[in-house]
Amino acid sequence: MTALLELRNMTKKFGGLTAVNEMSFEVNEGETLGLIGPNGAGKTTIFNLIMNELKQNSGEILLQGKEISRLATHERVKRGIVRTYQVPRPFAEMTVASNIRVGMMPDDLVLMISEPPDTAKEREIGKAVGFGDRELAMYPSELSMGDLRRLELARNIAADPKLLLLDEVFAGLTVGEISQISDLLVEKKKQGLTYIIVSHDLRSLAPLVDRVVAMSFGEMIAEGSFDEVISDEGVQKAYLGH
Amino acid sequence: MDRTGLGKALACWAVFGIVMCLLPFVVTTGTLRVFIFANFLAMFAMSWDIISGRTGYISFGHPFLIGVAGYTTAMLTYHLDVPLFLSIPAAVLAAMVAGTLFFVPALRTRGTYFALVTLAFMELLYGLTQVVQPKITGGTRGLSGLPSVVSGAVPNYYLSFLVMFAIGIVLWLIVRTRIGTALSAIRMDEDAVKSTGLNTTKLKLFAFMVSAAVAGIAGALYVHYLGSIAPRGIFEINFLFTILVAALLGGPGTIIGPIIGAFFLTCLLEFLRPYIPGTERYLIYGLVALVLYYYAPKGLYGIITWVLERVGVIKPEGAKA
Numbered sequence: 001m002t003a004l005l006e007l008r009n010m011t012k013k014f015g016g017l018t019a020v021n022e023m024s025f026e027v028n029e030g031e032t033l034g035l036i037g038p039n040g041a042g043k044t045t046i047f048n049l050i051m052n053e054l055k056q057n058s059g060e061i062l063l064q065g066k067e068i069s070r071l072a073t074h075e076r077v078k079r080g081i082v083r084t085y086q087v088p089r090p091f092a093e094m095t096v097a098s099n100i101r102v103g104m105m106p107d108d109l110v111l112m113i114s115e116p117p118d119t120a121k122e123r124e125i126g127k128a129v130g131f132g133d134r135e136l137a138m139y140p141s142e143l144s145m146g147d148l149r150r151l152e153l154a155r156n157i158a159a160d161p162k163l164l165l166l167d168e169v170f171a172g173l174t175v176g177e178i179s180q181i182s183d184l185l186v187e188k189k190k191q192g193l194t195y196i197i198v199s200h201d202l203r204s205l206a207p208l209v210d211r212v213v214a215m216s217f218g219e220m221i222a223e224g225s226f227d228e229v230i231s232d233e234g235v236q237k238a239y240l241g242h
Numbered sequence: 243m244d245r246t247g248l249g250k251a252l253a254c255w256a257v258f259g260i261v262m263c264l265l266p267f268v269v270t271t272g273t274l275r276v277f278i279f280a281n282f283l284a285m286f287a288m289s290w291d292i293i294s295g296r297t298g299y300i301s302f303g304h305p306f307l308i309g310v311a312g313y314t315t316a317m318l319t320y321h322l323d324v325p326l327f328l329s330i331p332a333a334v335l336a337a338m339v340a341g342t343l344f345f346v347p348a349l350r351t352r353g354t355y356f357a358l359v360t361l362a363f364m365e366l367l368y369g370l371t372q373v374v375q376p377k378i379t380g381g382t383r384g385l386s387g388l389p390s391v392v393s394g395a396v397p398n399y400y401l402s403f404l405v406m407f408a409i410g411i412v413l414w415l416i417v418r419t420r421i422g423t424a425l426s427a428i429r430m431d432e433d434a435v436k437s438t439g440l441n442t443t444k445l446k447l448f449a450f451m452v453s454a455a456v457a458g459i460a461g462a463l464y465v466h467y468l469g470s471i472a473p474r475g476i477f478e479i480n481f482l483f484t485i486l487v488a489a490l491l492g493g494p495g496t497i498i499g500p501i502i503g504a505f506f507l508t509c510l511l512e513f514l515r516p517y518i519p520g521t522e523r524y525l526i527y528g529l530v531a532l533v534l535y536y537y538a539p540k541g542l543y544g545i546i547t548w549v550l551e552r553v554g555v556i557k558p559e560g561a562k563a
């Protein structure tokens with residue numbers, strides 16, 4: 001079976017710093033993968049490479065067996081990969097509903113003009129992440145960190161993805177907010193959505209992932225089930241910094 | 243925007259249209275001539291706003307687009323006696339081609355650098371019109387004695403108003419759709435727009451083409467209204483600033499804003515004329531613009547909607563025009 005997404009020998013250098021070094025891993029359809037590692041390990045950089053927000057120095061990205069390294073960001077999205085940002089990036093001068101609207105838009109100028117926005121679907125997506133009508137009319141500046149992260153998720157779900165890249169979706173959230181988002185992700189997993197999730201909050205991560213890849217200084221240091229990876233000596237060292 | 247504000251917004255447009263159509267019955271010919279300029283300025287400002295107010299790509303080169311259209315129709319009619327119904331569409335087309343030139347720097351940069359490159363386009367054309375084949379362009383003195391579309395203050399007023407009004411409504415209808423939302427999103431965070439799966443290059447090209455077409459229509463009609471064209475009148479920094487200030491003053495990123503701004507600015511300039519006859523007037527309005535822009539970044543449109551919301555005429559977040 002071909003993997004949904006496969007990275008082969010991906011390398012990314014920033015000047016003299018090798019942020020990602022010969023990383024290879026894959027994620028299968030319907031599988032959920034945790035990507036862990038200490039600060040600066042290169043996790044966000046990997047997401048940037050997958051989305052073409054950064055260009056790799058070498059290596060290949062395959063989506064369902066097809067090399068996609070040449071595709072622009074929006075084309076990768078159209079093929080089903082979307083991401084959230086570690087620091088949420090809402091469209092600041094738009095309501096939550098309009099933010100979701102942008103996420104849902106077809107990449108077709110004629111349709112954008114001729115078809116009215118599907119407000120019922122916007123509501124439904126909002127509701128899926130826990131937004132009611134009141135929140136839908138709010139502006140990002142009025143939202144809590146938890147709400148902003150939910151907005152990112154909503155905008156992602158709106159694009160109807162095959163593969164979701166989640167970057168620190170639990171950071172800066174209250175316990176209540178974490179469990180809300182966690183429940184949502186469990187639900188999405190049940191529906192068969194594939195995702196790669198980056199999180200420092202290992203406890204919240206544990207129930208969400210089928211498999212974990214650990215990295216440090218741009219390199220993979222362990223791979224396996226959650227329990228295997230966190231009891232790995234190298235991983236413990238990397239986290240404790242000895 | 244959804245349908246909630248539609249009725250009220252349409253009513254606003256209708257009232258605006260009716261009032262403007264009745265003006266010739268109540269004001270003098272002199273005043274009407276002032277309003278003709280306001281109409282043209284409104285078109286230029288709306289054109290600027292579609293690129294810069296919407297997508298955040300600040301253009302300092304709109305006189306370039308206007309000039310390309312103006313010179314195209316001027317040269318066609320002056321030298322070749324091409325009829326206006328052909329020369330004006332040709333001018334609009336030429337402006338749109340010129341608009342694609344704007345697009346090249348926009349592929350790589352935005353902000354200051356983009357603004358400077360567009361300014362360079364304007365300067366380049368300023369130089370070109372003077373040195374390249376003065377026989378064709380008229381050199382520094384330009385071309386005069388160009389045919390007019392209609393003659394007299396009242397017909398010219400109606401022509402300029404109706405074209406301006408039509409452009410306003412068309413643009414308003416366009417930006418009310420999802421494309422308007424997407425273009426605004428580009429201003430806020432272009433990379434985030436890409437990562438929702440939209441080709442921002444295509445969206446920007448669309449906005450630039452629409453903007454250039456509007457600049458072309460307005461520029462061509464303006465030249466035939468004046469009956470002449472000269473490099474000094476068009477590729478001038480004051481002209482550029484008048485357009486910019488009109489849009490910023492009225493309320494960037496709205497359609498009605500630039501129209502309000504254009505009328506306010508033109509009237510202010512006329513009002514000041516007896517007191518300050520020279521170009522110092524530009525200083526004053528620059529100052530007014532700065533103050534307004536500093537204290538009310540959403541411009542006059544923002545102030546008006548704020549007041550209307552306070553007195554309860556419209557609901558907050560209601561009819562955005």
Ligand SMILES: Nc1ncnc2c1ncn2[C@@H]1O[C@H](COP(=O)(O)OP(=O)(O)OP(=O)(O)O)[C@@H](O)[C@H]1O
Pocket residue numbers: 014017019037038039040041042043044045046086
């Ligand atoms: N655009 C960039 N230019 C230069 N260096 C960068 C850039 N982006 C990331 N880096 C560097 O690459 C390394 C990996 O960064 P990255 O953001 O991928 O880490 P991370 O694993 O996501 O860390 P964190 O857990 O803190 O989010 C870091 O040393 C970082 O400073």
Ligand SMILES: [Mg+2]
Pocket residue numbers: 043044045086
């Ligand atoms: Mg990171």
